[in-house]
Every structure is written in C-alpha cells, then in structure tokens.
Amino acid sequence: MEPAHSPLLTDLYQLTMVDSYLQQGMDAPASFELFSRKLPPGRGFYIASGIEAVVDWLTEMRFGDAELDWIRTCGHFRAGLAEELAQLRFTGHVEAVPDGTILFPQEPILRVTAPLPEAQLIESRVMNLVHLHSLLTSKAARAVLAAGGGSLVDFGMRRAHGAEAAMAAARSTWIAGYAGTATCLAGARYDIPTVGTMAHSYVLAFDREIDAFRAFATAHPRNVVLLIDTYDTADGARKTVQLAREGHPVHGVRIDSGDLGAEARRVRRILDEGGLEQVRILVSGDLDEYAIARLRADAAPIDGFGLGTRMDTAADQPHLDMAYKLQEYRGVARRKRSVGKMHWPGRKQVRRRFVDGVAAGDTLCLAEEELPGAPLLTEVMDGGQRTRSPEGTAAIRERVREGLAALPEACRALEAEPDLYPVEVSTRLRACAEATDRQRH
C-alpha cells in the first residue's frame, strides 16, 4: 500500500459514493472536468501540469489484497463491495491539455468520461496530483520571469512537503525554466541537470576554512563553487582569491546569509581585485520571485539564484482553487449553484487564438463546437489506456517557454491586474448553462 500508488489514497466519501452508485446500478457514462475556479491575487495566468502523472496513475490503478482487506473490515461498506473493487480498472476516456499549458480560470485542464463509479473514485488523487504540479510550476514560472534570463536552480527538496512534493518541485521548476535541480533522484528520473555546491557542515568539519576550500577544489576540480559565509563573508571571498593564487580552479562562490545585494557587491569587489572577474556569484536563502526582482532592481552583481523553501512550498499561496466537477451524466449537462462556486456545465473545450504570435484570447465552448482557434484539450487515454506517448520534460519545458513568450506582457507581470486575459464563453455554452439551471431539483 505505497501511498503514491494505492487507490486507498482517497477520501472516504468517494468509496461511500461508489458503493451507493454500484448498489443503485448507476454506472452510465459520466463526464467530470478539472479546472481552476480563480487565480490567486496578482496572478495573470497559471500553468497546468501533472497530467502525465495522472495518466500513469490511472493506468496502474487497482485494488490489491491489503486494500481489499481494509474495504472488507473497516465497517463502512456493504458486503460484496470488495469483490467488485477487485475487478475494477480505469476504463475511461480522458482529454486533457498537455503538461505546461498556460490556462485561465474556468478552463478545463482535463475531462474524464467513464462509468460514474470510476470517474468518481479517481477524483481525490487526480486533484492531488494536478494541483501539486500546477501549483509549483506556476510559482516557478514567476521566478523565471522575474530573473529575466538569470540562472535559477532548485535547492528546495528539504522543505518541500514530502517525497512526492520534492520530486514535483524539481520537475516543475525545470519545466518552468530553471537551469537545474539539486535533487538527485529528480535528475535521474526526469533527465534534469543536477547542481550543487557545499554545505556549511563541510566547512565546519575542517579546522580551517581554507583547508575545506582546498579539499573541495581537489575533490571536484570541474565545479568549484565555494560557500563563503560560514564565518565571515568578506574573509571567505579573500580566501577564494588565495585559493586561486595557489593554482586551484574556482568557478563560483555562494552567499547564503546577510543582505545578499550588499554582500554580493562587497564580494564582487574582492574577487575582481584578486583577478577573479570570471568567478560567478550565486546567492541563496529564502528567495522567491519578489526577492529576485528586488535584487535585480538594485543591480546587485549576482549571476545565479539558488531557490528553495519559498518556491517549493509556494509560500505566498500554497494552494490553488481547483475543482473536479460532474459536468454531464447520462447525456444531461449538470452544475451546482452553491454560492461562489458555480461552473459552466457540459463537456467543454478551449480554443485559443493568436495574433502575430501573441495569445489574443480564448473561447470556452462546448466540446463539439467548431470555432476559430486551436483546441487545447486532446485525447490522452481511451479505454483506460494511453493514446499519446509520455512526453519528456524537455518538450514540456519548451512548451512553457513558448507559452510564456506568447502571453500578453501585462499577464506576465508579478502583480498582474485581475482578469486581464480575455476568455469568452460561447453562445451555445451560455444557452446550455441556462437550460441546466432551469431544471428542477
């Protein structure tokens, strides 16, 4: 029962509802769509991601013996449910945008069409995966935009919320445009360049700081990036110059504390006076897109940023307002009318129009409507099987890059005005919503 793979990683009510649907014979096709209801304040767009992870999970989803034992003994379900779940596989049809697609509120990220119990059962984990990846990719893209070409690396594994979040953070930051990650396993799995320097403990393990620098340069002569703030940053910079004079290679220094802009200026001066104009200065420590923007506005001589905690926890906004809602059952469009939580009913598509390479507006419409613009959702699964090959992170990264470049500039701002990007709702979709609301319940 490994959490990342177990169908019991779900909310109890999904199983309660499945139990009831099966009992009632309610297994007609249902369409659910996953979408974001609104953007966090100041955000002009978000990036949908995690669909690849969902497809992998759906393909593998099955109840094993340990899971079925729990179903039998937990006391919540009728006898016989475990036997039905033992046979259950995901057999549905899935349309989705590809990972790395820029989206706006109310636009579907993915649509599942499957027998109602299947489509219901998967809700919690589908949301969990897409929410996590989209959250972190969207946050990372902001840092990439703020850095304006400066090099960013992901140092956040230790404070990401667990193993899956750490892996998602490395993948998300890479597809958003970071230069690499410190997380080795993400490097191995997702083909991301791995990067790293040294920790304060390395310096502390030697009696003298210069001995630590010498040992590091000897052990890893191809990538000598020295952490220089363990005792005194200016002193660390002077020892860097000394190390280079001794003939050791030095590629960069990292500053992890203090006023990073002021320290970078001081260190740059010491390095330049020591003839180390080519040695790069990296900074780290509680950085995010806002800190990067401030350091750049201040013209601090910084070549690269190590980002961790605040990015990998999406600290200023660690959740997106996302929902997975029944849109159609037995061929009839549905929507709830709960205050502040309305959505557009029916099976939908998004069509995006471009003018001179810039995204000019989207139309949210019914899936079957033929309207101008490229459709964003395409089939990824049919009959419970993949119909599109898994996509590598390099292609997804390129999609993000192109998507950001095609976004109107005002949408890319760190503090964007609300609802800048035009998303219109088609006439037929509006009519469908009105007809749905006229039904009696």
Place this chain on the structure above:
Amino acid sequence: MEPAHSPLLTDLYQLTMVDSYLQQGMDAPASFELFSRKLPPGRGFYIASGIEAVVDWLTEMRFGDAELDWIRTCGHFRAGLAEELAQLRFTGHVEAVPDGTILFPQEPILRVTAPLPEAQLIESRVMNLVHLHSLLTSKAARAVLAAGGGSLVDFGMRRAHGAEAAMAAARSTWIAGYAGTATCLAGARYDIPTVGTMAHSYVLAFDREIDAFRAFATAHPRNVVLLIDTYDTADGARKTVQLAREGHPVHGVRIDSGDLGAEARRVRRILDEGGLEQVRILVSGDLDEYAIARLRADAAPIDGFGLGTRMDTAADQPHLDMAYKLQEYRGVARRKRSVGKMHWPGRKQVRRRFVDGVAAGDTLCLAEEELPGAPLLTEVMDGGQRTRSPEGTAAIRERVREGLAALPEACRALEAEPDLYPVEVSTRLRACAEATDRQRH
C-alpha cells in the same frame, strides 16, 4: 527508485561532500542536530514530529542497483564511489524527542552521531520528513485549541502537496487532536477513524436532490450526513426534514459554501422546527484556526468542522525555519557564525521543569550535564538499529494532549507574544560557545 525510500532523494551536495570525505578519510564520528531556529510570527510553541518516519527511513536506507547506476554515470563523482555506497548502511546513534513533543527554538529535535559521511548524507531527507510532520502537527494543534472541544475532521488530502504530504496531514491532524480523517489509506495505516459525507457530484448525479438524499440514506443508514448546499442551502435543509419524516435516519448535514455562520443559524432553525434538534451541523470550505475562532466568537450553531486546504498546506506559514547542523566533529564542538543563523554548539540536551503540572521553563544544556528537569531527548537508535519500539498514534496523540494542557495559557493563544516561554541556556553551554568562537578558522 521509489522517492519515499530512495537515498537519491537528496541534494547533490550531500553526495559531493560524502565523496570528498571518503576520499580524505574523514570518517570520524560527527554529531549533527536538527532544530528550529525560530517560530513563525504569533506562534507560542511548535510540536516536533516525524521522528518515527526518520527512524524507519534510516533503518531501510541503502543504495540499490538503479541508484548506483546513476552514481556511476551522472558525471559528478570519482570512480569507485558507487562501490563504497553499495556497502553503506546507517550505523549511527540517534537521540530524539518522541513524536508529539512541544518544543521551542534552538532546542534539538534529534541528534545523529555517526561517521561523518553517513551523518552528512542523511541530512536532506531527515529534514524533509521532520519538517513536514512538525509543520502540519503544529498547525493542526492550533485548530484544535481554537475549536475548544468542537469536533474537527481532516478533509485535505486533495490539496496536500502530494501523497506523502496527504498521509502526513492525516496522521498529524489526528495526533494533534482531530476526531478523524477522510483519507482512507491513513485510516488503514495509522489506525485513525475515517469519516466522510458525500460530494456535490453525488447530488448532481441524480435528477432530483431528494432522490440523492434517499439513496444515500438507504445505502449508508448508519452515517447519514447530507450535503445540503448544492442548489440552495435552506431548501436542502427542508428536504432533510422531509427525508426524516419519510422515516429515513438522518445524523447530520454539511454546509460547504456561503456565510457559514449565517447559513448554520438558518439551517439550525429549519431543522429544529422540523423536530431534528439532534441532527448535527458540519461546515467546511477554506477553514482554518482563525475561521473557527471567528465562528465560535459569533456563537454559530456548528457542531463540527471539516478542515482541508488551509490546514493541510499550512497555508499561512507553509514552512518552518529548521536546520540540521554539525555540532561536533572528532570531539571538537563547532558552529557557524553566518549572520542571523547562529546556533549553540556541542551535543545538547533539553531539560523541562514543571510546577503544579504546568511547564515552567526549559534549560538548553550540554548532553552530559546533570541539571534539574526531565530530559527530552532519549536514545531511539544505536548501531543503526531501533532501540525503542515504534509508537502508535494513540500514544502520540495522548502526549500532544498532555503537552498542550501543561503549556502556559499565554503560549496557547492564536496570537502569542514572541519568546513567552522561558528557555535558558546553561552556563557550561555558554562557555562552550565562547570557546568555539575563539577558534581560528
């Protein structure tokens, strides 16, 4: 290479440093301690947790073939490192506070004493686990305090940051004092009561709301909690009365949108007028400790709270300032002096004194000092093996309950003054720090 179990879920620099330590023969015993540097604003305490998870991980930690292949081919390390790592097991000694211990800044959560490469290698994942569990347990305890005996349940799996975070959220909220979780796998693994109602999709899947209620009450007569806000909350409450009049059992209703206090009052009136005084009202939707406190101050007739997104992402403060630092190597105490990041050197202990059952103050001291008060850190591993049996969540939950009850009342406030709780530093530890700082580096 399952992320939760792979030693490659680490930062590259750990492996780079290990490579260098092994090359230099630096494998003398090193002591590292994990601690929190400071509390988030307004917090009067935090709760350390995740130590059980760390001990499990350390016991199992080994490099498998796929991991060793990556070590050999990634291009960062000298030839031969993979062969050394293939033999590596954690052989160290660990002292720690038990999960659920209330702690304050600078106090060690755990201390690892092991050959330097081992103690270094484990840093990232040890931090990742303890940070996650401590973060979520500390946040959940605030909601429990705010609810003042009201019933809380965890509905947050879908927006927790991935599978491991969802499991940690269920466990953390339970040990903090919640009544249960919706996350089935956490119920199965951690022996937590599982709870749940129905989703809007269930109501939408029926043509009429009352049919959904009837079907649910028929399928699950022992726990009939109806979600009544899909179309109109007051109307849903009236249908609840109708259902009861038809002879169906009804135990509760859930309201998930709108002004929850006002809706609860309106619904309470309708239920009471319908003779359903005993039917409980549960509310959910973006709730946290502050929202609970407001609803209680407003005397809203609410019997239980379903908490999700804001608690399981620790939304107002999704990270703790935690560090794992080298304290002693080859018998010599160490500390860095980076601005704003100093710590107390040496192998330490915390002793807590109680007066009339109330925690009266802690002393941070050297491990070998005999001072008044109960020592908080005790041995959990020796020679890389557990020396204390795993503890079930019921015992940990009781420790949290007792710990919160023994905390001075001002520390339990939602907006606590800074540094309320007295933590004094022993004379010998101060002397050790001064001696450490006098060393030349």
